[in-house]
Amino acid sequence: MRHIAIIGSGPAGYYTAEACQKQFGNDVAIDMIDRLPVPYGLIRFGVAPDHQSIKAVSRRYEQVALSDNVRFVGNITVGDQVTIEELLSLYDAVVLATGAPVDRALGIPGDDLPGVIGSAAFVGWYNGHPDFTDLNPPLDGAAAAVIGNGNVALDVTRILAKAPAEFVGSDIVTHAFAALGNSAIRRVTVVGRRGPHQIAMTPKELGELGHLQRAVPHVDPADLPPEADDAALDPGQRKAVGHLRSFATLTQDKDVAVDFDFYARPVAIEGDGKAERLIVERTRPVGDGQVEGTGETYAIPCGLVVACIGYRTPPIPGVPYDDRAGRFANSEGRVPVDGGNLYAVGWARRGPTGTIGTNRPDGYMIAESIAADHPQAANKAGGPGLDSLLAARGADKVSFADWQRIEAAEAARARDGAPREKFVVVADMLAARDA
Template sequence: MRHIAIIGSGPAGYYTAEAAQKTFGDDIRVDVFDRLPVPYGLIRTGVAPDHQSIKGVSRRYEKTALTENVRFVGNVAVGRDVTIPELARLYDAIVLATGAPHDRDLDIPGADLRNVFGSAAFVGWYNGHPQFADLDPDLSGKTAVVIGMGNVALDVARILAKTDCEFDGSDIVGHALEALCAAKLERIVILGRRGPHQIMMTPKELGELGDLDRAAPHVDPRDLPELDADAILEPGQRKSVTLLRSFAAVPEHIRAEKRIAIEFDFFAQPVALFGEGSVEAIEVERTEVVAGRAAGTGETYRVPASIVVSCIGYRTAPIPDVPFDERAGRFANDEGRIMPGLYCVGWARRGPSGTIGTNRPDGASVVEKIGEDIAAGVLGRADKPGREGFDALAAERGLEVVTFREWKKIEEAEERAAREGAPREKFVDIEAMIRARG
């Protein structure tokens, strides 16, 4: 019998567990660890609350989690409750599926002003992540600035712009819904260092901006390349640029009927933030695209900003005793193998790129490498204690481990607490989660 510890219960973790089952059958035992008492990682606290169809993929992970040879080990933090060397003595292989939970730094003067947030924190706030439940952003000002040209920036802008009714059916947490409904925003500016041809926004998410009740997207036609230039784009990118062109073509008097303007500011690189204690403005340098990269022109201007959310990427959290690539912001690895017996998958392996589905072949690939290392004899004999050894260690340390069936009780309590029309009201406090498990 072989034993695998997977650290992280998001898509990468459960796709890896599923692949291990298919590859090794009954000869494998998999423990999926998470520092929270609840599973699913990015699906629960990263995917936008109004994108419930995407969250439905968790049903696939539940099917894997309820099998006999896979178990969820919640409320256990690697590095705090147990170390990598300790797990290595218990399990034949350790797979790091921790994602990329930290924001890339907005490395400009003024980034430490109040009401300046990274997207991990801001998204975690409205998605009910316990770490960010007390964020308390001030939404009483008129202008929000969102930095970035990817889908996360779109999510943030859309969530800021929606009305109370538009959140029907979503699982946005109550404290965020209350704050957003009381917001006084009139303008949301999306800043991008490059132009329309370089955006990372997908058509579905971009198209949603055109269907909001009280907000309208604004694109300056002068920022758009000649129409013929779209021919070089990939089909999905071309669809996104076509949507930008349609936004630019909407007559001003039609856009003016909406209370909130969502303005795309292309060729705009943030260089500094200003304010007395709290952010009040952002200084921007006009850019041009040279060989695909943004180059500053020296022309600067200021945009009022009562709140700033930086959506410029994520980094994996380092773990003691694991080689880390500081420049790339992920674990140092060779196609998923850190060293024999220690592997990484998903964003922890490749950085924050790809879709949720990208993690499925990624998981299969790392399980194949585990199989290769077993066959080569480098993982030693199949005599490690696995979950029995961990259970003894957890009992010795008094760890309050949450099982998958206990998570289901937490889930049932969240569903009972849901406001009308919502699928659940998430617990945002770890102690409340543990009490709810019964």
């Protein structure tokens, strides 16, 4: 029997488990290890709570999880309760599928002021991640700035701008729902250093901003390139820029204004003991999608700054790390360690790029690499060896059946119209399991 451990139970982890099942058939036993008692990673904690259709992909992962040769081993932290070296000795292959859940720093003066928050933290707060339950973002000011021109920036902007009634059917957690319902924010400025043709926003997500009950998006027509230039874009980009062009024609006012500020590079955050304004430098295009600073600066008043500029994979003791790229050191997913049985997949391999579905071919590539590198099983201890080690250390591991009890309890305590009310404290998750 071939034994494979996958660290992380998000999309990359489950697609890799599915690929290993197809690669090795019944001759494989797969343990999916996660530091939290709940699975699905980015699907649970990253996808916006009002995008339930995207979260539905977890049902596909559930089918994999319920297979006879796949186990969920939750509430176990690799590097604490078990080391990488120990896992490498227990399994034929160990796959790092931990994603990239750590915010990249802005790296400008004032980025450490209260009120400056990374998108991983802010999204984790409204999605009920235990690490960010107590974030308490300042929503008592009149304005917020969102730095970035990708879909995460759109998610953050939309959540800040929505009316409470628009969260019906979502699984936004109660503490965030209540705080956002009392928010004083009436202007959200979306800041990007380049122009409309360089956005990484998809048409569906961008189009949603034009249909909010209490918010209206604005684009300065002067920031838009000549419409004829849109012909050089791919169809998705062209449609997205079309939304921006339509926003530039909107004249109505609503309670919340969403202002797109293109060609604006953040250079500092200022305030008296907290964020009060974002200082940006006006940029100009210099060809091939690049920009240069003009030297002109101005201030955007804001009591909250959310930086949506990318993520990093947290290091794990014993794993070679590429600090510049913010991910595990690897060559086509192979992480250089003795024995050659450590791999990385998804964002932990390539950095935070692509969509959820991009992780599927990534997982299949790694399964093929494992088969090529280790054509024969090594007769290792696998899951039973891990169980013995964790039991000796008093670790309280969570099974998939345990998770199903937690999930049922979340559904039972949901607000009217909501699919679930997530537990946001690990102890409460474990109490629900044991109830």
